[in-house]
Amino acid sequence: MDYSQFLNMQAELSLLAVIVILFVADLFMCPDGKNGKGVYNTCLPVVLLTVHTLLNLCPLCHEAGEAFGGMYQHTPMMSIVKSILSIGTVITFLMAHKWLSREENLVKQGEFYLITLFTLLGMYFMISSGHFLMFFIGLETASIPMAATVAFDKNRYESAEASAKFILLALFSAALLLFGISLIYGVTGTLYFDGIGQAVSNCEGFNPVMLLGMLLFITGMGFKISLVPFHLWTADTYQGAPTVVTGYLSVISKGSAAFVLFTVLIKAFGAEGLVQAWDQAFLWIIIASITIANLFAIRQNNLKRFMAFSAISQAGYLVLGLMDGTAQGMTSLVFYLLVYMVANLGAFAVITVVEENTGGITIDSYNGLYKSNPKLSFLMTLCLFSLAGIPPFAGFFSKFFIFMAAFNAGWHWLVLIALINTVISLYYYLLIVKAMYIIPNDNPLPGFKVDCYSRTALFLCVAGVVFLGICGIAYNFIDGFAYGLDNVAKCCMDAVDCCCSQSCH
Amino acid sequence: MISIDFILLVSTLMMFAGVYGFLTRKSTLAILLSIELMLNAANINFAVFNNLLFPNGHEGVFFAIFAIAIAAAESAIAIAIMINIYRQLQNISVDKLTKMKW
Numbered sequence: 246m247d248y249s250q251f252l253n254m255q256a257e258l259s260l261l262a263v264i265v266i267l268f269v270a271d272l273f274m275c276p277d278g279k280n281g282k283g284v285y286n287t288c289l290p291v292v293l294l295t296v297h298t299l300l301n302l303c304p305l306c307h308e309a310g311e312a313f314g315g316m317y318q319h320t321p322m323m324s325i326v327k328s329i330l331s332i333g334t335v336i337t338f339l340m341a342h343k344w345l346s347r348e349e350n351l352v353k354q355g356e357f358y359l360i361t362l363f364t365l366l367g368m369y370f371m372i373s374s375g376h377f378l379m380f381f382i383g384l385e386t387a388s389i390p391m392a393a394t395v396a397f398d399k400n401r402y403e404s405a406e407a408s409a410k411f412i413l414l415a416l417f418s419a420a421l422l423l424f425g426i427s428l429i430y431g432v433t434g435t436l437y438f439d440g441i442g443q444a445v446s447n448c449e450g451f452n453p454v455m456l457l458g459m460l461l462f463i464t465g466m467g468f469k470i471s472l473v474p475f476h477l478w479t480a481d482t483y484q485g486a487p488t489v490v491t492g493y494l495s496v497i498s499k500g501s502a503a504f505v506l507f508t509v510l511i512k513a514f515g516a517e518g519l520v521q522a523w524d525q526a527f528l529w530i531i532i533a534s535i536t537i538a539n540l541f542a543i544r545q546n547n548l549k550r551f552m553a554f555s556a557i558s559q560a561g562y563l564v565l566g567l568m569d570g571t572a573q574g575m576t577s578l579v580f581y582l583l584v585y586m587v588a589n590l591g592a593f594a595v596i597t598v599v600e601e602n603t604g605g606i607t608i609d610s611y612n613g614l615y616k617s618n619p620k621l622s623f624l625m626t627l628c629l630f631s632l633a634g635i636p637p638f639a640g641f642f643s644k645f646f647i648f649m650a651a652f653n654a655g656w657h658w659l660v661l662i663a664l665i666n667t668v669i670s671l672y673y674y675l676l677i678v679k680a681m682y683i684i685p686n687d688n689p690l691p692g693f694k695v696d697c698y699s700r701t702a703l704f705l706c707v708a709g710v711v712f713l714g715i716c717g718i719a720y721n722f723i724d725g726f727a728y729g730l731d732n733v734a735k736c737c738m739d740a741v742d743c744c745c746s747q748s749c750h
Numbered sequence: 751m752i753s754i755d756f757i758l759l760v761s762t763l764m765m766f767a768g769v770y771g772f773l774t775r776k777s778t779l780a781i782l783l784s785i786e787l788m789l790n791a792a793n794i795n796f797a798v799f800n801n802l803l804f805p806n807g808h809e810g811v812f813f814a815i816f817a818i819a820i821a822a823a824e825s826a827i828a829i830a831i832m833i834n835i836y837r838q839l840q841n842i843s844v845d846k847l848t849k850m851k852w
Contacts, residue, residue, distance in 0.1 A: 377813070378809075378812070378813050378816060381813075381816070381817070381820070382816060382820065385820045385823070385824070389820075389823055389824055389827050390827075392827050392828075392831060393827060393830075396831055396834060399834060402838050402839075402849065403849060403850060405831065405834045405835045405838060406835070406847050406849055406850060407850070408831050408834075409778065409831050409832070409835055409847055410847065412824075412827060412828045412831055413778065413781060413782075413785075413828070416782075416785045416824055416828065417772055417785060417788075419789075419824070420768065420785055420788035420789050420792065421788070423788075423789060423792040423793075423817055424765055424788065424791065424792040424795070426792070426813075427792045427793075427795035427796050427799065427810075427813075428795070430795075430796060430799055430800075430809070430810055430813070431795065431799040431803065434799075434803065434804040435809070436809055436813065480850075481850045481851065484850050485850055550850075
């Protein structure tokens with residue numbers, strides 16, 4: 246066995262090292278909860294994870310490779326997505342500081358970091374998988390500990406109810422997914438993504454069992470991304486979970502699943518005939534996700550529930566990038582993920598600090614927040630504008646790129662419906678801005694000072710919202726590594742040309 | 751030798767019995783049992799396809815073993831969550847999990 250293949254797993258191994266260090270540190274440095282304050286509290290995990298992210302971003306690992314006979318695959322694009330996810334996790338940890346310093350959470354703060362990082366490890370493996378077994382294990386490693394973090398506020402009933410709804414539907418979707426994979430195995434006789442792609446394109450005609458397997462696979466992933474026919478757990482889970490965990494669920498978990506869906510669809514289901522089938526399925530899923538989620542978001546008053554419906558509609562836009570599976574679609578999907586991450590986590594950071602300091606979580610309680618907390622209101626406005634897609638901010642550019650990708654792929658009226666829905670979403674995002682700035686209120690929430698960790702998180706998010714839009718380097722950088730069905734097809738054409746010219750000689 | 755059709759019929763029936771149970775049962779433990787039924791239907795599929803259609807490898811059987819291990823981990827977490835709910839409600843019927851809706 247060639248041990249140098251482990252070098253391809255640099256991201257996973259360094260994350261595992263972070264987890265082990267935190268595990269040992271938790272043994273010796275955890276406060277006893279009665280008289281102690283957190284010894285290393287937020288600092289150690291944040292520093293370690295930042296080092297891990299920087300290592301992961303360095304150009305050394307930007308070469309494609311594989312390990313374990315193709316079960317684990319690595320492309321530069323994957324390491325970009327992993328870096329985006331780990332930056333998001335750093336921001337989440339910074340946000341979590343105040344919440345974990347509560348008395349009842351002080352003892353178990355180490356658990357929070359470990360469980361969260363294990364879900365991140367699962368997502369890494371899921372992203373890099375080249376085989377359905379690796380994919381399934383990664384998916385479950387990402388979703389089982391997630392239920393534990395949703396139930397983290399052990400004595401609060403809402404948290405328990407949210408986690409029950411989450412775990413039952415996660416198990417149900419996993420079972421559907423597994424059944425779909427078994428059908429695909431029955432048709433093709435292999436579980437490698439590349440092998441499935443070849444087997445499908447070799448066999449003649451149209452196989453209904455394969456189609457059923459693919460649809461069950463899409464259903465399982467739809468639960469993870471919370472697209473509309475499969476979205477019913479989302480609002481309840483997001484409302485009941487601790488706010489920090491809600492932020493993590495809505496960005497990291499969802500984003501990784503969307504990227505994996507894209508890669509698996511182009512690798513395993515990229516054959517002629519199947520592409521048209523999943524395009525047709527996603528056409529209706531996207532229209533339903535964007536429209537229904539927007540209409541439900543308007544009538545919400547709880548801010549976390551509101552953000553849940555906003556997240557469902559944003560997931561619809563995210564999935565818009567995978568229509569036809571073009572390379573341009575992949576670039577815009579990853580860029581959308583990056584921008585959505587900073588904007589959404591910024592909004593969640595504001596919600597968290599307001600909730601931790603004053604207890605206000607409804608939109609009504611934000612009335613007149615401008616008077617007591619002008620800076621926070623301003624940051625919240627920036628993030629909401631970016632989520633809605635108003636021009637100077639990054640959200641506009643990410644929406645523009647994703648519409649452009651879908652438009653170039655020929656989905657004109659789908660883009661039109663998405664544009665109309667952007668206007669609707671602008672309305673409900675502005676409801677919060679209106680509550681903060683315009684609605685008069687003599688007793689707004691009291692003013693408070695934000696702790697330095699949350700301040701850093703807010704700074705990172707707002708910097709992302711402002712600068713990602715202005716400088717186009719990020720988009721071009723991602724674009725350099727993108728691949729899709731059209732690229733793969735082009736490579737094959739080149740190969741055929743080579744063969745032809747050789748045979749001519 | 752039993753034909754593959756009959757075995758697949760059994761696994762499909764198991765799968766949809768599980769879906770039916772998931773949608774109709776009131777106790778969360780019964781729902782968990784239904785989910786186990788669905789997972790095991792998929793495992794039967796893997797074993798059957800591997801033995802009868804593709805006897806040269808062990809891919810399907812190994813997948814089934816991993817799936818069983820993962821299912822065990824899943825039920826452990828799910829039951830822990832049910833216990834937490836029971837402590838607060840003295841009840842684990844899904845009818846009672848209605849504080850958050852719409």
